[in-house]
Amino acid sequence: MSGTKPSSLWPVAIQWSAPRTVTAVIIIALLAVLPMIASALESSYYVSFATRVLIYALAAIGLNFILGFGGMVSLGHAMYVLLGAYAVAIPASHGVTSGFIHVALAVGVCVPLASGFGAVALRTSGIAFIMITLAFAQMLFFGAVSLKDYGGDDGLTVAARSTLGGLDLTNNTTLYYAVLVTVLLALYLSWRAVLSPFGLVLRATKSNPRRATALGHPIFRYQLTAYVASAVVCAVAGVLLANLTLFASPAYGAWTLSGELIVIVILGGLGTVFGPVVGAIILLALEETLPTLIDATLPDYKSNWMLLLGLFIFFVALLLKRGVFGSLPASVRGERSKPELP
Amino acid sequence: MSALVTHALVKRFGGVLATDHVSLTVEPGELHAIIGPNGAGKSTLIGQLAGEIASDEGSVRVLGVDVSRMPTHQRAQLGLARTYQVTQLAKEFTALDNVLLAVNARAAHNFRFWGNAHDDDAAMQKAATALAIVGMSHLHHAEVGTLAHGEQRQLEIAMALATEPKLLLLDEPLAGMSQGESAAIISLLKSLKGRYPILLVEHDMEAVFALADRVSVLVYGRIIATDTPDRIRENAEVRAAYLGDEA
C-alpha cells in the first residue's frame, strides 16, 4: 500500500461522520459549561440531575462495549453498579473514606466476580446468555438484600462523599466535573479499544463468531476480557452513584435497571461509541419531563407516565434500528484521509 | 510427513452414521478432492476436520500433530484454514477488514487494546496482498454485505490465504457461481495448486477432474474409492453409486 490510508474501512456505525462528530462535540461542550449555565439560571438542581445522567451514561458506555461491539446481550449489568455502590458504602460505614480505596475495592472485587460470571455465561449464547446474566444479577441482588449488617433491603447511608486527594467531591460542581471527566475518559478508552486489533476481533465475534474462530482467534478470551472490562466501567459508575446519592441500596441492582441500561444503549445507537451518552440524556430527560407534560394536559394521569414510556420503548425497538445518534447521516465516503469516529 | 491424516473418523447423528470410518490423507503439495452426492456427509467431514463438529471416534493429524481433541481456533493456529460452503463473513466489515482479521489471527500479539488496527502497516500490506491474489484490489473499502456472491466466495479464499495456511480445506468454492465467476476461481485454484496442500470438496466434476491429484468418493459417509482422477472416472463402483446418477 502507498502512504495514504484507506478512507472508510470501518463499518458505518463507527466511521468518521461529520454530523455525528459535530453533534458529539456540541453535546460535550454543553456538558462542559452546564454548571455555569445552571448557576446563571440559579438552578443548581440541574447540576445534580446532569450528574445522574452522566453516571447512567457511564454505565451504558460499559454495557455498550459488549452489547454494541461484542453482541453480548447482558440483562444483568446493573449488578456491577450495585457492586460499585457497596464498595463505597461498606468501607465508609467503617470509616474508610478514601476514594482511591473505594475504587480499588470496586475494581478488585469486580474483576474476579465478573471473570467467574462471564466464564460461565459465555458458555451459552443468544437467549440463554440473556437469561443467565439476569440470573446472576438476581443472585447478587438477593445477596445484597441479605446483608443484614449493612442495611439489607433498606440500603446503607454514606456519611460523606469519598475523599480523593485534593478534589473536594462534597462540592456538587466538582463531583459533576469528576463524573464528566470519567465519562470522557471511558469514551476515549472505548473508542481506542474498538479501533484496536482487540476491537477488530471483538466486533468480529458479534458479526460472525464462527468465522472468527475458524480463522484461529480464541474468541472466548476476547469476549471474557471485554465482559470484565465492561463490568469494571459499570462498577466505577456505581462508585460515582453512591457518591452522588450518598446511599447504596440493593435497588441499584434491580433487573429493571439492567433493562434501562439496554434501552439507553439502543436509544443512543447500538455500536456507536457516543450513543450511550445521547441515549442517557434522552431517556432520563423523558423520565423527568413526561410527568410534567402529562400534568399539564391530563393531571389525573400524572402518575401513569410509565404507560407512555413503555410505548416509547416499544416503538424505539420496533422502528429506530440504529438509534438516535446512530441515525445521524453517515459521512460521505473518501473525504477523510484517516478513519476516525466521534 | 503428510499434511493431513485421518484415521477411522466417525460421526453419528442420532442413529445415523454421517461419517463412517473415514481414513484419508493429503500429502504435501497435493490437491485431494472429495466428491459425493448430496447428503453424502462432505460438509460434516470438513466440520470434523476443522473442529467445529466433535468426532465420536477416530483421529485427525495435521502436519503430524494429533488435533483430535483440539478446539477449532487452535487447529487454525497450526495452519489449518478453511472456506465454507455457505459464506461465513463479517458482513458489516469492509473486505479489507475481513482479510485483516485473518492476517491478525496469525499475529503473535493480537491481544492489543491500544493502537489503531489500521496503523499496522505490515498487517495491512499482507491483507492487501491477499486481496490482490484473488483479484479484489479494487474492493478494499466495499462493505462485504454489498458484494456479489462470487466476490464473497473469492473473499473467503483470500481470508484463508491470509492466515498463511499449511493446509487448505475448501468446501465447495464453486457453489452457486456463474460460469464466468467459476472460471476465475478455477484458475485461482490452479495457481494455488502445488503451493499448499489442499482438500477440496466440490460438486463440479469438470473442475475436480481438471484440478485434483487424487479424488475420493464419499457415499453415505463412507469413502468407497480413492484414486487418480482417470481411474476414478473408470471405477465401476463409483459409476454405479455416483456418476451413474449424475449422468
Next chain:
Amino acid sequence: MHKLVVALAAAGLVSGVAFAQSSPLKIGFVGELSGPQAPLGQDQYDALMMVIEQNGGKLGGVPVQVIKEDSQLKPDVANQVVDKLLEKDKVQIITGVTFSNIMMAVHKKITDKAVFLIGSNAGPSPMAGAQCSPYFFSASWQNDNQAEVVGKYASDKGYKNVIAMAPNYQAGKDFVAGFKRSFKGGTVTDEIYTPLNQQDFSAELAQVASKKPDALYVFYPGGLGVNFVKQFQQAGLNKSITVMSTSTVDGSTLPALRDAALGMLSGTFWGPDFPNEANQKFVAAFEKKYNRIPSQYAAQGYDAALLLDSAIRKVKGKIDDKKAFHAALKAADFKSVRGNFKFGTNQFPVQDMYMFDVAKDAKGRVSLRTVAKPLVNHVDAYAAQCVMKAL
C-alpha cells in the same frame, strides 16, 4: 374551647390577608406514587390534600402549593427528586416519604440543608436514635412501635409459644425484634424469614401448622400480606392458630382480602372506629370524598397536615424563623385523629398503641375494630440513643 377556635380562625384570617400578596408557601411531598406500592403513598397524599382543600388551599392560614414527587421506590430517584425540591423549587418543608429505605436515602440530605422533614409513614430506627435531627418530625410512629404493641398484647394474653414470620429484609427483622422486646412470659419458638420476592408461603405454613403454636406473629406489608392471609385461610389454619400482625391487614389490603381476613389481629396506633371527634370528622370526610374507608396511611398523612397547619399558624407563615417554627412543630398543638399526641425528645410521637381485629363494621364492610390498648404513652426504644442537637 369555642373561644379558642374563634380566636384561631381570626388569627388565620389576619395572617391570610397579611400574606395574600406573597407567593404561596411551597411544600414538597415525596412518596410512592407509581408501581405496586402506590396505594400507600397515594393515601398519604390524598389525606394531605384533603386538609388543604378543606382549608381553601391553605395551611395555617397561608396559601400553600404542594409539589408532589414520585420516588418510584428507587433510592436514586428519590435522591434526585429531593435535589429538585431543595435546589430547584427551594422548598422549606418536605412531607410524606413512604418506605424506610427511601427515608434512609434522603433524610440526611434534607435535614443537613436545614429543611423541615415531616415523615408521614416510615420511621426507621436509626432516625429515632443516633441519627435523630431537630429538623425531622415523625407524624406516624417509630417502626418498632407497631410490633411492640403486639408483643405486649401477646404477653397480656399469656401466650407461651409464638412463631414469628416476616420477609427477610431489614424491616422484617426490626419488627420481629420489636415484638420480642415487649413479649414477656413466653418464648418465640421459631423465627421464619422468607425471601423478599417469595409469593407463596405454603412451605412455611405447613411447618407452622406442624408446630401448633399458641399464636403466630407476622409482618407482611402490601401485596405480600394479601398473599399470606389468603394462603393462611385456605390452609384452614385460621380456625386453629391466632394471627397477630403488623402492617399486614390494613386499609390498603382489606378490600382485596374481605372475609378471608376476618378475625386476624393487627397492632397499630389508630383505627377508623376511634370515637374521638377529630377522627369522626376525618373518617366521614374521607369516605365522602374517596368512597372508601381510610387506611392508617391516610390517617398519618392527615395528622401530618394538621401538624403543619398548627405550626404554620403559630409562626404566622414565617417559616424562615427556624427556631420558632421548630418550637411550633414540637408543641404539636392540634387535634390528632389518634387522640393523645405529643412528641418525645427524639421528635417521634409518644402515643398510645392499640390492637385491632378484622370484623364487619356497621355497614357490613370488612374493617378494623379496636380490641385493646396494651401500651399507653409509649416511648420508642431508641429515644435514649438520641442526642438532640439544639437548633
Next chain:
Amino acid sequence: MTTQLALSQLLNGLQLGVLLFLLAAGLTLVFGIMSFVNLAHGSLYMLGAYFGAAAFANTDSFVLAIIAAVGGAGLVGLLLDRFALTKLYARDHLDQVLATFGLILFFNELIRIIWGPSSVFISAPKALGGTIDIGGFTYPSYRFAIIAAGLAVALGLYVLIQKTRVGMLIRAGATNANMVAALGVNIKWLNTLVFALGAALAGLAGVMAGPIVSVQPGMGEPVLILTLVVIIIGGLGSIRGAFFAALIVGVVDTLGRAFMPTIMRSLMERSTADAAGPALASMLIYLFMAVVLAVKPQGLFPANVAATR
C-alpha cells in the same frame, strides 16, 4: 422433620411447578417456533388474573372467571401477535427484549389506570375453600385442584402436540420453521395460533393463582423471571423440557425454602444461619440454573438435536 411435613412440602413444590409449567409451555413454544423472546408473557399472566377477578366480581362464579381469563388473555395474545409483534419475529433477540420490556411497563400502567393501584379481590370457589385430610395431615383443597388442573392441561398439551396434525406442525416448526413453511403451511397462521394458545395458558395460570397470591399491577414480573429460568433449564423450545424443568424448579425452590434454614442452622451459628439461609434459598434456583448451563449449555432437554452440534 416428619414425613407428613416433607410430603406436604413436596405437594407445594408440585403445585408451584404446575403453575410454572402453564406459563413456561407458551413461552417456550413461542420461542421455539418464532425464535421470539417475550418478556411480556408475565403481563398476560397478570391480565388473566385481572380478567378472572373482574368476571368473579360480577358473577361470583369461578368457572366464568376461568373462561374470562383464558378467553381474555388468549384474545389479547392474538391481538398482540397480529398487530404489534409480527414485525419483531424476524428481528434479533435484543430488539425483542427491548420491545417487550416496554410492553411490561405499558401493561402495568394500563392495569393501574383501569383497576387502580391496590390489590383486587378474588377467592377460591366455595367448594374448594377448605382442606382435605390425607392420612393425618391436611392440605388445602384448592391447591390440589391446581395440581390436578395443571396436570390435566399438561396431558392435553401432550395429546395436542403428539397426536394431532396441528401438533405435528408445531413440533416441526420448533425444529425447523423454514421446513414447515416449505410444506406449504401458512406459518403466520401457525404463529398466531401458538401465540394465542400460550397467552391463554398464561391467563389460566393467572386466574388459578389469583386466589393464592395478591392480584396487583406488576404481579407478572417475579413469576416471569422464574418462568424464564424454567425454559432455559428445560431447553428452549422443548415442551417436555418445560414440564420437567417446571416441576424441578417448583420442588427445588419450595424444598430449599422449607429446609435450607434448618440445614444451615445445623451447620453454623443461629444468627448467621438465619441471615444466610433465606438468602441462599432465594438464590438457589439461580445457582441451580447456572450449574445446569455450565454443564449443559443447551438445557436439560434440548428441543432440537441439530442445535447441539
